[in-house]
Amino acid sequence: MQQQAQQFIELLVSQQLLAPEIVEELRRQVSESKTRLSAELLAKLLVDNGHLTKFQATKLIAALREPDDGGQQEEPARSDDELGFATDDESDGDSVKSPKQRSAPKVAAVFVDDEDAQGGTTDEVEIVEVVDVVDEVAPLNISVEEDDEEPVDLLPSPVTRIVKPPQAQTNPFDSFRILGIGLILAIVSVAGIFLVRHFWRGNADQRLKAADEAYSQRSYESAAQDYAEFAKVFSTDERTSYAKVRAALSRLRKDVESTPNPVIGLQTALEVLPPIAEESGLADQRSDLTGALIGLAEKFNARADSIEVNSERKELMTEMDRLMGLIQNPQFVGNSQRDQQAPTLARINEDRKRIEREINRDDELAAALEIIDSKLAEKDVLFAYQVRKELTSKYPLLKSDPQLMQRVKTASQIQQSQVAPSSLSIQLTEDGIEQEDGGRIVLANRTGNAAADLAGKIIYVKVKGSVYGLQGNDGKVLWRRFVGSGFKTDPIRLDSTSESDVLVCDPEQGMVSRLEAATGKTLWSVGFGRPVHTPTVEGEDLLVATFDGVVTSLDAESGQTKWSTQLPQSVPVSPTLAFNKKNLYLPGEHSNLYVLSRTDGSCQQVYYLNNREGALAVSPILLMGQLFVFENRNTESANIRVFETDDEGLIARESPDFFQMSGNVVVSPQVDGRKIVIQSDLGECVVLDVEPTLETRKVSEIARNAPNSMQPKLSWILAENSQLWVAGERLTRFDLVVTKQELRRLWSTDDGDEFAGPMQKYGDTLVHSRVLRGSRGVRVAAVEADSGDPIWDVDLGVPVTFISSSGSGKFDIINSSGMYFGFNGQKLVDKADEFPSKGAPATMLLEPVPLGDGIAALFNASKPSQFALYSRDGQKIRLVSTNFGGAEPSSAPVRVGESIGIGLNNGRFCLISPTTGAQTATPFQLPMVPGQKVVWNTPVYLEDSKSLIVASNTQKLLRLGVGSSLRVLTEVDLESPLSGPLCVPGNKVLGIESTPAGSTIQLFDANSLARGPALALEGNPVAGPFPLEGDCLIQTNTHLLRVNSEAETVWQIDFPYSQLLVAPLLLNGKMILATVSGQLRVLDPATGAEDSTIDTRQPFTSAPVAHSAGVLIGSDEGAVIALPLPKPSAGNR
Template structure:
């Protein structure tokens, strides 16, 4: 029996009716059992535990028994032969019903009512004993109903079920439907009933046996299909799966077979066909048919791998395809495949998550391919449009089309079709270079002279520089060009060229007394000045804005903004040749000493190679630069052409081009060198090295090795950027030493062996350099503005240490001109230097200099005290003031006790003292003799860290009171005794702007409102509001008191107001702001503006009696003299201006009062 139990378990395993772990447990129990186990016992155990149904258990046990019976029959060969020959069995042979009876004995239907039959009531029949039952005719035979199961009772004391069956006869319960009583019938015998029951059980067993063999055949077929699938024989596997699905229609694996058949078909074409469209077509045909199959969910992982692989194949084929239309069709078909991958019927969320990295790469590749398709389509369209532009010789339009295309698709920069058209465009550009009709007008005037006379003020200090003996040094300071004696630093001559003059002077030769060239780029004016005298030798007026000319021997090359290039004779100014390019020019040409060509960049993408001899165009090379990207000339060095191209506000690149022996460009020879910041100053050559400086402070040294076969240019050393914002900077280099001037002056030493730039020293940190340094032997001359100062200091320093030899402060604004006596004038500048004018036109040093040339000196806003002394405030150092005295010590500096505050209003004289409002909320009166408070201050209530902005107050001498106002919205009247006490206080509806002004017994000020500014009057005692006047504009300056009224400057006019608040007249005046309060001279109002305009106005009608323009900024109030006016200039000079006799062109018009 143990063998049949093993067979029973194997049958369970083959049909996968139980989980593997249960099968394993059954095997273990059979192996370890000491008693024999029968299939019936195992089946009952599984039924009781719910693992099998009664039907399944009966079928399995019957199958085991039938197999055993077949094995017994095969051993009786002769009987089998007889049976095959048709002989009947012997009478004593009975059908074996043991199998069926044993099965029935195991499973009992508990719902039936059994009839107990005791073991003793059953007649025992011995083997071999024949029992004869009488046979008779019966009228009817009722079939006995055989129940499904007979329950076998088990004795209480037994070790196993098997042992019980051997030792104790079974006590069975049989449920029998009793037949009706009848006459004796041969068919009612027990033998006949047993034979019938046996035949029925044999039929049932045969059914299950056939079904078993049939099932075994299905599993084998399915396994063979799986094997073919795993071996990638997809065509064979698809057919076998389909045959299985067609034949075994009721098999539980039929859904699996259908799905696998479809999947095999997809894999066959997806993996086998070179064209992915074939795989897609197959997938579209077969997958929808099995989308709703139950087995599809289990096969989604396999299907996902196949579809994703097919998507990869689409991308790979598109990459190998050249034709744009074919690639586009592939991407369209791929889109359909991706829709299938996104369909949850085919690929579930779990599978998509598992394939996410691959899908991401597929989508990225597809986007790239689509971009390439768009690129190729746009390229074809652009090439056609470019051809049309070139046919019309619209080269700039063709360049623009190319730029737009390559800006979107940078890889097209090297496209053969575009390069071919670029070459054609360059040839057209070369043919469009023509002779220019520009003919400069030569004269000996040129630079407009200053009006009237001038007194030039300088402040030279230090010792001599012997190395510069006999040499003239040219520097530009603000709007003036100075010629300085190189040895002493004294001013030889000064030429005012204008504040719009943006270029620096250029020496025409290396000689010590070389003449100098000046250029006014905006006016298109080029002039040669004699070095010794500053007299104009010649001036050429081109009539177009120009770039700073390039000097080479006796040639002067001038490029105009609109694309003309001229060669002028530097001696006489005559034109040698002139050409016109078909586009604008962003910079001067690059010139190499002794070379035959000029290299001129153009605004739109081209570089022109021009012959120095006759101006003929030798070559046009396409640079593909953006407009405005090039602002400095190219540089030629050792057969290499360097072009400096800015790529934005914070980047640039140095491009390197190889030149042939004729100086023509062969190619761009190597990768550009990247630079942080823009290149806005010309790089410098030092032997075989080129030094480049950016406006962010990065400095790189490029080394040229002419003998190298490739990469002739290399980066030797560099200093990283030191600025976060662009700033003006200049560069100087000589013999492996580099000097950089920006917000400090720094000396570097180049160490080629270490490939390092070593910072040697730093000087003048915090100052602002204003021009390029110049080196003469071992002396460097540079210009800078000291921090907190408005003048410019010219210094000659030692090249090795940066220490000064001599210095000269030039261009220091004049802020005060006083007349202590008839014919005498005292001058004070913003740096606290005092000059006594005694008729000389050039003063190289002040009479006294309490400022001592230190930083943070900016004295201005003079206030005249009652005793004739004048107070000036230092805007760079709020606690420091200057006191000018007409007699005695002319100028001294002192500190005022402002505590933690700083002046936030103009000051007003209070007798010999002055009063001012501070930003800490105090209003103070200061004694200038000591700097201490002359009265206890007035304090407004403030929040912590709050600052106060005061209006310039007024002092009423008759009542000894102040009227003050601030941005706190209060108008206050204070007593002017030992303590400043409030007498009257009112709250303002709107804040006041500008100074307060006294007119009789009233105080007026400008009140800002949404509708426009008003001139509001207040009673000086009660502070009650009085009359008001709409100004019809916004206040710019004032109000300023004049006789019987006041003046207010708005953004469009000057308004004269009477004491009663009515308008006297209004003068159209859109000029710059008044530099000082107007004053009356010879019955006329004198107005001076910050921009340098001087006006004479009739005070009663507002008519303009005369005006002039000095073309330079005024920085002081004018002072009248017999022949005109003296006024201080921002250029560090005192201008002697004649009395204006007629209105200037475009003079203002006035209208009378209402």
């Protein structure tokens, strides 16, 4: 074995693996060793001491054991951790040949393998250090165990000593070899690491790519499994968070896209989303997650739409609330995603609200059906209708709900069964509508030429509340009948003959009368005892409907009743008839339209119209089998609904198409052939055409004019042969051009006037009525239909403002247009004696100012700088102009000596001459601030002191001296402004102070204006104070009282009547009071006891004037009413 050790040493030298000093020391120790040493033992010793690496030792042993020429077999390589080195056990045994070989002492030399030596020969210090290290690890403890069979001598312990070997020639490649081998090993190691990492990562990439491909192909179950396995196997991979998020998304999308029930997808979302909320990989996947959640929300809405059971829909919406919570969570749906999906989210929320509304609707429908059924069982149809109306107004789509429609059908059947013969007592008399106690003096003014087309005809017009019969060729007034002004009604010509009788109606009194054409004599009158609508006439049938739902058929010739039917509800309009049709149509105030037999009034059909109360202002129109109903939906729009009737005249169906208009339909439309023309109160005009041969859409729109007004205004239309006249704020002529579907405007006239009633056309002549701008009367005119040029006109209904006795039983009368009439007992005057304005517009004379000596002034409200001067002698009336410098009067004028005193809104008080209009004194001027407008109380003039007491809204009370100028004599400040005129009881001045807390009568000294006694008023003042025998008369909204100069109440009575027009007239010891509404009341001035009353129903417009048989008083109807003094009532005799 020593030979093997020597061979091993020689191999070390040949490969220059050890320094020469270490090799020499090793040789010495091997040679001196008495034990057997193998090459494996030396290699192990060198590796353990760090002189060789395991790899180097293994290579050396393998080289030593290569087979020689003798053909020896190589020992099998060992694979243990000792690199095939001989173990301690193997050092004994067969390798020890003889004692001789073991007897020589061995020296174990320790060498240091200096791996840094490859750079060249190092200095001695390096070798010494190596020797020192060897010295530290010495002895090497190379030992062998004794053979059990043959004892051997133990080798002495090797002696460590430093041997200075002879300096050998240094190999220049030793260091390079060592470094190269190390570098190669390092490169191989790094390459191995990268190779392992490459194969390892290549496996991860492939698996993640496979998962992504499955996800993109919507194989979500496979994708979820692949992502989950990736996250588990490659837990340290930086893409693990991405895989976890994608695994959750795969599970979510699988249930969202493949499961019909969205609740399952929601449950999955609630399960998989919270664990990934904090994952970093979620940030890049939020858009995908947002899409999945939004898709799920849309699925919720779609499923809710497909479900009919309301309870299931409620549960579904409750679950959807949880889903919306996830969508609102910024961890899952970020702000950017929410912004990008804003339109979709808005649509989802809208659908969700719609579904919730439908759920509520169905709940309310079920509850309403229960109520309706109970009410129908009680035959309380109106209540059932109201329940339906409230429900459908909230949910319009329920109008076509089959369950509700069935209830409507049942209700209609009940309504039809409730239509029954009426027990109304109808009185047929020969008395006229207007009871003319004392007589009427009709005033008119006619001008112009004869109208050939109207020769021999009698024209019927209604002006305000009166019906007039006019001679057609020149407009002469034949007769007048007052029928009331509170309701809209027009006279009805009974046939087309020239002298056809006329039917007039007083809706308020419930009277219908037939008047003779030429005289206006009443032929018969029917009293219904309750308000009625304008009658409908067709042939010999005359139909009248009362407001409360009684429909009566009268014989037009005699007025006798044919039949009378009571409907179960009130009606808003007149019945509808059509030529030779056997049924009539009448809508109820709400809900239903009744079809009655024209023969006996029996109910043929009740059709549910679903109209709201107050929606119908004009009667339906039946044209060529189509029934048109004009329903005002609100104040801004109206619907024209069309119903098709069958051969029996019953309503078969409603057309799904309707026509909408801006504004309301308040004037009856016009029929022109098969066309119907409708005008709204905002000026929109629509022309519809009926084609009954068509299967569908039998009615079509052929022309429309846009609205021309922002505010509702009445306007009337007349259509004939595709020609159209519209009368509103002007008269306009149109031609209908069907080919271009337009109404072509040709001309307009009378701009700024206000037309007051429907037009009539006879041949080429058009008759209309209008109120001239700035006036209060009505001008009826016959004009050329093609041009609008006037032929004749007559002014009617001009309010009478002044009546004065001219002596010998004659009276002078002036109306608001400035016409003067001399009355000498005639009943009708159709020509003014004087007319200084010559019919010009903007003339509206107010209450006169008596100036004494038969002189009075009437100021023009339409022209503040103009007034009319009446004189009993000479020229009766003339117009006088004055100059107020742009200001306007703001007080009633009063007589001040021989002048007229009037306050202006610029704070100036003036005195003007009644004859010239020039100022008679320097005016008084109140201190003013820019923009201030002064309103004066009606002043009083103190004749004795030549002073004028004035007050205004500046809260000052002044006493002005009257002379060449108006100067302040006394001035006091008021605590509150005064209301109404001033009055002089005794030597005091009375005014009414009004505050939010109430009104107080306050007295002032006439000279010093010092405050005197006061009296609190009950109620608010509405008229007065008026002078009354040294006291004052005051009207409040509840009482009439007389107050003396000490602010004491002389008497007070209840007086809840219309406002007093003027100061009372004292006649024959009685006090005559005229009210604005047309009542004449007679009281005892000492006690206030009421003696008698007359109600003319015609508004009064002038002060009453005594005449031999009673009083004369002017009315707003353009007539003077002669009234006898009222007879005392039985209780007051």
